[in-house]
Amino acid sequence: MVEEDREQVLREMALSRIVEQLDKHGVHVLYGGIIDPVRGYTRKRVEYRYCDDDHRMVIMVRTDITEIYEQERQRNIELQRALELAYTDQLTGLLNQHGFSTKAQQLYKRMLA
Numbered sequence: 001m002v003e004e005d006r007e008q009v010l011r012e013m014a015l016s017r018i019v020e021q022l023d024k025h026g027v028h029v030l031y032g033g034i035i036d037p038v039r040g041y042t043r044k045r046v047e048y049r050y051c052d053d054d055h056r057m058v059i060m061v062r063t064d065i066t067e068i069y070e071q072e073r074q075r076n077i078e079l080q081r082a083l084e085l086a087y088t089d090q091l092t093g094l095l096n097q098h099g100f101s102t103k104a105q106q107l108y109k110r111m112l113a
Contacts, residue, residue, distance in 0.1 A: 043069035
């Protein structure tokens with residue numbers, strides 16, 4: 001497990017937490033990154049469900065979601081870049097009218113909070 005996910009995964013994989021979430025929601029899902037010696041960073045989805053409610057037997061399914069995770073990460077990078085382009089003048093790199101207005105509104109809201 002990668003360091004940044006370790007604490008959360010250990011907490012979420014505790015039997016008491018799993019049972020609590022299963023009783024409350026019927027399913028318990030968590031995500032975490034793992035360093036694979038061959039593939040490098042991989043992302044996993046772990047899902048717990050009761051397979052026999054009467055006997056409280058739990059089934060766990062682990063799914064590799066690395067490809068989906070990487071696609072989503074790339075989309076977020078592209079979205080961030082598109083937002084930067086929307087808020088700045090491409091020639092000067094300075095905020096354009098829309099960018100300036102948006103930043104001013106954000107600062108004003110922070111001052112009021």
